[in-house]
Amino acid sequence: DxxxxxSSRYLVKxxxxxxxxxxxxxxxxxxxFWYRQDPGLGLRLIYFSYDVKMKEKGDIPEGYSVxxxxxxxxxxxxxxxxxxxxxxxxxxxxxxxxISGNTIYxxxxxxxxxx
Amino acid sequence: AQKVTQAQTEISVVEKEDVTLDCVYETRxxxxxxxxxxxxxxxxxxxxxxxxxxxxxxxISGRYSWxxxxxxxxxxxxxxxxxxxxxxxxxxxxxxxxxxxxxxGTSLIVHP
Numbered sequence: 001d002x003x004x005x006x007s008s009r010y011l012v013k014x015x016x017x018x019x020x021x022x023x024x025x026x027x028x029x030x031x032x033f034w035y036r037q038d039p040g041l042g043l044r045l046i047y048f049s050y051d052v053k054m055k056e057k058g059d060i061p062e063g064y065s066v067x068x069x070x071x072x073x074x075x076x077x078x079x080x081x082x083x084x085x086x087x088x089x090x091x092x093x094x095x096x097x098x099i100s101g102n103t104i105y106x107x108x109x110x111x112x113x114x115x
Numbered sequence: 116a117q118k119v120t121q122a123q124t125e126i127s128v129v130e131k132e133d134v135t136l137d138c139v140y141e142t143r144x145x146x147x148x149x150x151x152x153x154x155x156x157x158x159x160x161x162x163x164x165x166x167x168x169x170x171x172x173x174x175i176s177g178r179y180s181w182x183x184x185x186x187x188x189x190x191x192x193x194x195x196x197x198x199x200x201x202x203x204x205x206x207x208x209x210x211x212x213x214x215x216x217x218x219x220g221t222s223l224i225v226h227p
């Protein structure tokens with residue numbers, strides 16, 4: 001089974017803190033993603049990475065950065081957390097191209113509250 | 116540009132009722148994949164099905180069935196004899212490359 005593991009399920013951080021959300025996948029997938037999920041807005045892509053050290057901005061990258069130093073690990077960084085970043089964050093991974101149909105596998109999510 | 120519309124924000128049914136979740140998509144690509152995911156209250160999105168654009172055959176898996184119609188750009192999901200455990204948010208998604216496009220989800224509540 002594909003396993004995408006997010007290091008923290010529930011976090012409470014203070015405004016202005018630097019926050020790291022870690023994600024690890026065990027399927028040797030090239031692509032990794034960070035999504036944010038808010039009620040009524042569905043899933044919004046923050047960043048994705050198609051290879052080690054490669055990253056592309058998604059729909060809502062402002063206030064976030066990412067790091068991918070190893071193929072299996074993709075980190076989301078909130079440089080200075082703000083209350084409007086309180087949300088559920090989902091990490092995902094997939095193989096590239098159309099051969100596999102780009103099935104995306106998700107982690108369990110990280111619920112972040114910024115106070 | 117790709118777009119996925121799940122017009123039903125929330126559906127409420129009583130156990131054992133059949134329920135259909137609608138998904139309408141837009142894409143200019145001729146090769147693409149469609150997906151359904153289930154998100155229970157625990158939070159993890161669970162992959163349910165993938166269908167490619169060249170295969171319009173309907174699929175059934177237990178109480179779940181999917182109806183793909185290219186003529187109407189729809190990929191609807193039906194749960195037969197719903198159960199309380201089916202309560203979740205269901206997402207439809209479309210992928211023609213690296214980046215899938217998700218609908219906003221339909222929240223299904225099944226009452227005992």
